[in-house]
Amino acid sequence: MSRLQKTLLKSKLSTSSTPDQVLDEEAEEGAWEESDLVDPNAPTPPHDIPPAEFAVPERRPRKQHYKATPWKAYWHASDSPNLSAPPCVFKVYYTTPTPSPSKSPTWFIFHHGAGSSGLTFSVLAARIHESLPEVGVLAYDARGHGATKTADADEKEASLDTLTRDFINIVAHAMRLSPLAADNQKPVEVVFIGHSLGGAVVTEAVRRFPEFWSPDNLPKPIISGLVVLDVVEGSALEGLGSMRSYLASRPQYFRSLEDGIRWHVKSHTVRNAVSASVSVPGIIQPGANGRYQWITDLSLTEPFWKSWFVDLSSKFLEARSRKMLVLAGTDRLDKKLTIGQMQGKYQLEVLPEVGHFIQEDAPEKLAGLLEQFWQRNRRGSALEIKALNAHSLVWGPSGTSTPAVMPRPNP
Known part of the structure; x- marks a missing residue:
């Protein structure tokens, strides 16, 4: 060259x-x-x-191939529990936490956005567990999405209440996947992470967790974090007006699975070809004519669109948990969130170089943010800082002792 x-x-x-x-x-x-x-x-x-x-190339580049990657490349296991009401058999992907004698068992539980699937978190989840083996990662296909099946194929229930109950039932299922030893008294911690519609679901789950938690034989986990990815009330409600035209503009079918992956990458819907190779197979399937079609018909959920996002900003700010909002641009902040951020009520992170699917476009960066967020807010971190301060004092300019490690303020 x-x-x-x-x-x-x-x-x-x-x-x-x-x-x-x-x-x-x-x-x-x-x-x-x-x-x-x-x-x-x-x-x-x-x-x-x-x-x-x-200045023309002396040779021509090879054609890029877009082959599907199996979910097993990123998750250790998968199952299909029959949970919730109306009855639903959920497709769940997970990697259980590695037991640690010094740290509480923790689950990062993900909820995807409308039209997506749990596989959208594949690369991100694998990266997190690789760096933090004591953290388990779990994602699932919401009802009406991916490989999840309802008892009634024509049932289109997608209210926020139903989706929230589903999510909390999945949290209980995660705790059953890695039962604690009888002598382990450490409480299980959970971090809720939701993208787009999933952000509204996990926010509602924090708010209504005591109301919806039903298993009598399981202790309630400690919710040590709430993370919302690229959704705020104002821009979400404004965007609903153009949702129909967006759905109409998408291809209605693809000739092959590779064509579906290629379209997502070329259209910049997903900007990471490696992530698209595992996530796209979770949202399209072969139809009767051999062509690949969308699994979820989002137009059927239109009656629920507005209710998903109404009062989302207030619910997020009032959620009783450490909170982080990750956006693809500051222009998405509405007035309530802007004021709340100035008051230090939550942690705001902006990744302007990515698209809407932050978890796929920037899995390394997002994994780093989630790891730092968890390390700072996990239940044992405050006790560790307190113990360190008790044994490590430095002298301030006035001659008075001050802590060697100052706890970072949290909203």
């Missing part, structure tokens, strides 16, 4: 790639077939014409 071609390639990568783009674009652009060499006998351009006008 000539120096000019390399310069053009670097310029392209600097403007189009994202920090967490798992697909190595530079490698793809630099991969060539020997048979693609240009004719060595081609005429040389006149010397009086600027070379830039003839």
